[in-house]
Amino acid sequence: MPVLDIVTVPAKVLRTKADTVKKVDDRIKQLIDNMVETMREAPGVGLAAPQVGELVRVVVLEWGDDEDEEAPKKLYAIVNPQIVKKSNETVLGIEGCLSIPKFVGEVERAETITVKGLNRNGQPIKINATGWLARIFQHEIDHLDGILFTDRATALTLLQDNENPEEIEAQAIVTSKSQPTDSSIDS
Numbered sequence: 001m002p003v004l005d006i007v008t009v010p011a012k013v014l015r016t017k018a019d020t021v022k023k024v025d026d027r028i029k030q031l032i033d034n035m036v037e038t039m040r041e042a043p044g045v046g047l048a049a050p051q052v053g054e055l056v057r058v059v060v061l062e063w064g065d066d067e068d069e070e071a072p073k074k075l076y077a078i079v080n081p082q083i084v085k086k087s088n089e090t091v092l093g094i095e096g097c098l099s100i101p102k103f104v105g106e107v108e109r110a111e112t113i114t115v116k117g118l119n120r121n122g123q124p125i126k127i128n129a130t131g132w133l134a135r136i137f138q139h140e141i142d143h144l145d146g147i148l149f150t151d152r153a154t155a156l157t158l159l160q161d162n163e164n165p166e167e168i169e170a171q172a173i174v175t176s177k178s179q180p181t182d183s184s185i186d187s
């Protein structure tokens, strides 16, 4: 499976609404597999198809348990994801994006959501997500509508040139001292 190039701002593809997938065929399955590989290589916790230049509604995510760092990460690949329910409760957290290098920002997101869509086999699935998983889903689904986290961020931080992506997380924790439980995500 090839690792794909990740598109960065100001590419137009990141600002374009992605098309609904009509059929989860081999091309889509291959795209999912390549996106998973690309996300892991980056590394990131989520990736949306427009970030690899494909204007189709596909996202992949990999996340563990907010409460248990030892818990194995779980991989999600969702075609045509749709948020069908959102809690009124919101939470602030620090986000980054593989398509917007060097920036992190504080974004308010619904704490709990329900996502419906299709899995890699084209079967309907429904996922209840809370905390960081819910945040990553909202971030990735925004990508499918051409929305970037910087559109929603209430505060943005430009990281120094000499910081590498692995250091973003540490930096983000420093910039969010008021909320010590937060860490950053790059998706």
Ligand code: NI
Residues within 6 Å of the ligand: 096, 097, 098, 099, 139, 143, 186, 187
């Ligand atoms: Ni992103």
